[in-house]
Amino acid sequence: MKTPLTDKDGEVRELTDDDVSRMRPLKEALPEALQRSIGQRGHQRRPAKVKTSIRLSPEVVEHFRAEGHGWQSRIDQALKQYIQEHGEGKSRP
Template sequence: MRTRITNKDGEVRELTDQDVKQMRPMSEVLPANLQRTIGQRGKQHAPTKVKTSIRLSPEVIEHFKGEEGEGWQRRIDQALKQYIREHGHG
């Protein structure tokens, strides 16, 4: 008998080694148009961001990387958007 991996609210519990062993390959469960390599982004319909280079102080980088690390550039983007909302467009 299989143990459910979600609770009554639909939250996924921590997976066990046995859960992982029972998983089927992505190619068996997803249509081909949804299969991607891990980390590969889907087709971008319109550029959502502009690539740029900026020099920031080590304290700023350390603050936004924090303990999580991943997503630090997104957090800087969100902080700058918040600044614009609070201070206007110039």
């Protein structure tokens, strides 16, 4: 008899050698409808953002982090709004 992998609370127990020996490759376990290129991203709906490193003043980071999850996206939105209000491509002397 197989021992369940999870308890009544949904906690996963430690796998045994017997558990591992019964495992199948993912391509065999997944239904065909779900088998696209495993490990590759699908079509992106929006352009990917550019990964960068930026140094911000502590008060800016504290302000946006205080609003909770998504603080980096809110900084991105604030910068986009700045571009709209001050003109795209205009440089300061």
